[in-house]
Amino acid sequence: MRRDYHRPLDVKRGRVDLAHGAGGRATAQLVEELFLKAFDNEWLRPLNDAASLPIPAGRLVMATDSHVVSPIFFPGGDIGSLAVHGTINDVAMAGAMPLYLAAGFVLEEGYPLSDLQRVVASMAAAAKSAGVPVVTGDTKVVERGKGDGVYITTTGVGVVSAGIELGGANARVGDAIFVSGTIGDHGVAIMSKRENLEFETEILSDSAPLHRLVAALLAACPRIRVLRDPTRGGLATTLNEIARQSGVGMSLEERAIPVAPGVAAACELLGLDPLYVANEGKLIAIVPAPDAEAVLAAFRGHPLGRQAALIGRVTHDPDQFVQMTTALGGRRVVDWLTGDQLPRIC
Amino acid sequence: MKYVDEFRDGDIARGLAAAIAHEADPARRYQFMEFCGGHTHAISRHGVADLLPPNVRMIHGPGCPVCVLPIGRVDLAINLALERGVILCSYGDTLRVPASDGRSLLRAKAEGADVRMVYSAADALKIARATPEREVVFFAIGFETTTPPTALVLREARAAAVANFTVLCNHVLTPAAIVNILESPEVRTLGTVLLDGFVGPAHVSTVIGTEPYEFFAEEYRKPVVITGFEPLDVLQAILMLVRQVNEGRSEVENQFSRVVSREGNLKAQALVAEVFELRRAFEWRGLGTVPYSALAIRAEFADFDAERRFGLEYRAVPDNKACECGAILRGVKRPTECKLFGTACTPETPMGSCMVSSEGACAAHYSYGRFRDRAPAATPAVSDA
Numbered sequence: 001m002r003r004d005y006h007r008p009l010d011v012k013r014g015r016v017d018l019a020h021g022a023g024g025r026a027t028a029q030l031v032e033e034l035f036l037k038a039f040d041n042e043w044l045r046p047l048n049d050a051a052s053l054p055i056p057a058g059r060l061v062m063a064t065d066s067h068v069v070s071p072i073f074f075p076g077g078d079i080g081s082l083a084v085h086g087t088i089n090d091v092a093m094a095g096a097m098p099l100y101l102a103a104g105f106v107l108e109e110g111y112p113l114s115d116l117q118r119v120v121a122s123m124a125a126a127a128k129s130a131g132v133p134v135v136t137g138d139t140k141v142v143e144r145g146k147g148d149g150v151y152i153t154t155t156g157v158g159v160v161s162a163g164i165e166l167g168g169a170n171a172r173v174g175d176a177i178f179v180s181g182t183i184g185d186h187g188v189a190i191m192s193k194r195e196n197l198e199f200e201t202e203i204l205s206d207s208a209p210l211h212r213l214v215a216a217l218l219a220a221c222p223r224i225r226v227l228r229d230p231t232r233g234g235l236a237t238t239l240n241e242i243a244r245q246s247g248v249g250m251s252l253e254e255r256a257i258p259v260a261p262g263v264a265a266a267c268e269l270l271g272l273d274p275l276y277v278a279n280e281g282k283l284i285a286i287v288p289a290p291d292a293e294a295v296l297a298a299f300r301g302h303p304l305g306r307q308a309a310l311i312g313r314v315t316h317d318p319d320q321f322v323q324m325t326t327a328l329g330g331r332r333v334v335d336w337l338t339g340d341q342l343p344r345i346c
Numbered sequence: 347m348k349y350v351d352e353f354r355d356g357d358i359a360r361g362l363a364a365a366i367a368h369e370a371d372p373a374r375r376y377q378f379m380e381f382c383g384g385h386t387h388a389i390s391r392h393g394v395a396d397l398l399p400p401n402v403r404m405i406h407g408p409g410c411p412v413c414v415l416p417i418g419r420v421d422l423a424i425n426l427a428l429e430r431g432v433i434l435c436s437y438g439d440t441l442r443v444p445a446s447d448g449r450s451l452l453r454a455k456a457e458g459a460d461v462r463m464v465y466s467a468a469d470a471l472k473i474a475r476a477t478p479e480r481e482v483v484f485f486a487i488g489f490e491t492t493t494p495p496t497a498l499v500l501r502e503a504r505a506a507a508v509a510n511f512t513v514l515c516n517h518v519l520t521p522a523a524i525v526n527i528l529e530s531p532e533v534r535t536l537g538t539v540l541l542d543g544f545v546g547p548a549h550v551s552t553v554i555g556t557e558p559y560e561f562f563a564e565e566y567r568k569p570v571v572i573t574g575f576e577p578l579d580v581l582q583a584i585l586m587l588v589r590q591v592n593e594g595r596s597e598v599e600n601q602f603s604r605v606v607s608r609e610g611n612l613k614a615q616a617l618v619a620e621v622f623e624l625r626r627a628f629e630w631r632g633l634g635t636v637p638y639s640a641l642a643i644r645a646e647f648a649d650f651d652a653e654r655r656f657g658l659e660y661r662a663v664p665d666n667k668a669c670e671c672g673a674i675l676r677g678v679k680r681p682t683e684c685k686l687f688g689t690a691c692t693p694e695t696p697m698g699s700c701m702v703s704s705e706g707a708c709a710a711h712y713s714y715g716r717f718r719d720r721a722p723a724a725t726p727a728v729s730d731a
Contacts, residue, residue, distance in 0.1 A: 255356075273391070319717070321717050323717055326391070327354050327356055328356055328359045328393060328394065328578075329356045329360060329363075329397060330392055330393015330394055330395065331393045331396050332390065332391060332393045332715065333714050335693075335714070338704075338709075339442055339693075
């Protein structure tokens with residue numbers, strides 16, 4: 001009998017076809033030569049249906065996030081790194097240390113394997129640098145025209161230590177509200193590459209894993225009440241969610257909110273308010289007033305928190321309004337986002 | 347940010363506010379209408395009203411192109427997209443405008459219509475060139491600012507004979523709407539609304555110049571100050587209006603002289619005149635039918651007129667009976683005096699024109715100012731717990 005010969009996957013010129021999702025040899029080849037090669041770790045390697053994992057003591061935290069961003073490659077990242085960061089951040093916002101990721105891919109027939117390899121390589125690099133391995137996954141292929149290249153769903157688990165109690169309902173009157181850096185970078189970076197709208201900018205997406213910053217903040221102040229990453233809907237919408245969950249109001253200072261000059265300029269031009277533009281590497285922290293100084297110092301001591309700022313206070317307000325003193329000296333409501341000006345940003 | 351922060355400086359704002367408070371006569375009221383939605387948005391977003399003394403009140407006018415688009419015109423666009431299978435291109439903020447039967451272009455898109463959001467008229471023409479097998483219609487809306495770009499693409503489409511491209515024209519004219527408000531019985535004869543002057547549009551005036559406003563100033567004895575969209579521009583304009591009122595003057599003054607001239611942009615005006623002609627009458631949402639207030643495509647460009655190509659017939663559709671948009675646009679009522687405001691009518695589910703875009707009077711009040719509506723006792727207190 002002749003020895004089996006498998007022609008290696010033609011990543012350079014090949015494209016995703018329906019056989020890659022049919023569960024036969026082609027699927028196995030794609031998994032082994034593309035996914036396993038990039039993500040390789042001791043839990044993924046056996047290629048069982050489920051990964052069997054050791055878990056340290058503590059409460060288990062689990063989060064899932066689907067990524068459908070368009071364009072797939074954007075300044076400062078791509079759908080792969082975003083899929084890793086997005087889920088790590090969701091787990092981290094519970095105060096947990098993320099441990100493992102699962103990844104589900106929906107590929108469109110005809111998608112170039114070279115692009116898929118780029119996405120997977122970027123995802124693997126992001127997972128490696130965050131120290132959170134992809135331990136199990138799944139691949140499906142849909143017919144041409146029924147997807148948009150590649151969609152990625154990631155699920156993450158992590159463990160939160162005893163004594164850490166974070167939640168959107170925990171904000172109390174008088175608490176200090178922090179944001180970890182400039183807002184709106186991700187949304188503007190995506191917008192700058194949209195069809196019909198391409199403009200020259202040096203703005204990069206802020207896509208980044210926040211779990212190490214979270215660990216530093218919790219080490220400085222275990223009493224932090226709320227952590228949340230202001231993704232879709234931006235800072236404004238996230239603060240409104242917290243205000244509603246906690247049954248409080250908020251009072252912000254417009255001048256204190258950090259916005260990069262390029263983002264401010266792009267927003268002026270496009271008629272957007274940076275308060276509503278998405279972020280992928282920023283967090284909001286709500287902390288008891290006496291801890292504000294320690295938290296600010298912890299922010300400033302971490303590379304992802306250098307530009308952190310105290311932007312306001314939690315107030316008593318039965319209507320749960322988020323209000324703001326404008327740079328001009330007037331007041332306004334900072335309301336929930338209405339509609340959606342920026343489809344598919346994450 | 348350079349060239350922006352200078353116009354939002356809190357110290358200068360306080361200086362201007364102090365001057366307005368000092369010069370405004372406490373014995374009288376000053377009611378000024380900012381015509382343009384851009385000003386309404388700036389006033390609300392930056393909290394300009396908080397810097398004004400209580401006897402100086404701003405009335406939000408109808409200058410929001412999305413807001414004044416009547417239901418019947420949106421219905422035409424929806425039918426084109428759903429029943430005639432065209433690719434319908436429009437600016438993003440028109441997609442949410444409520445039309446008949448709870449529909450909107452966005453909902454039509456969900457029902458299968460090919461509706462595309464574009465950022466310019468030129469993008470719509472580009473789509474037409476890229477898909478020669480499909481009819482592409484550009485749903486053109488806006489005041490004098492967006493009219494020249496539409497004229498340009500019509501000229502280009504004719505020159506290049508792009509056979510599958512047409513424009514559904516809804517361009518409207520600022521001066522006609524101001525006259526309509528000034529002629530309304532509440533303002534003109536009943537005196538229930540005292541309009542003491544106008545903050546004139548910024549970008550519109552770069553095209554039409556300041557000259558068209560001279561008529562109102564003379565005929566209706568109303569001062570007009572043309573100004574930019576930055577909050578300090580608006581404060582400066584209010585101060586200039588207060589001074590005119592105090593001195594009994596009714597002139598057209600140009601605070602926005604860094605951009606606007608008396609005669610405007612003659613090249614743009616000539617282009618618009620070449621492609622468009624006046625419509626006898628046009629329906630404005632909230633104001634009703636206003637004579638000679640809109641533009642239609644000239645016969646020379648008939649092949650590129652969607653109304654002619656598809657034989658469209660306009661059918662007016664009334665707004666909800668309880669909707670007070672008409673009265674709000676003329677300054678007769680405030681948003682909170684409408685029964686629908688904040689209940690059935692919100693920015694998520696707008697029923698009337700003023701709630702549709704953030705430049706509309708109701709949406710601006712709802713999104714930025716509704717904390718002012720509650721009793722003073724409920725004002726939030728900041729206290730360290």
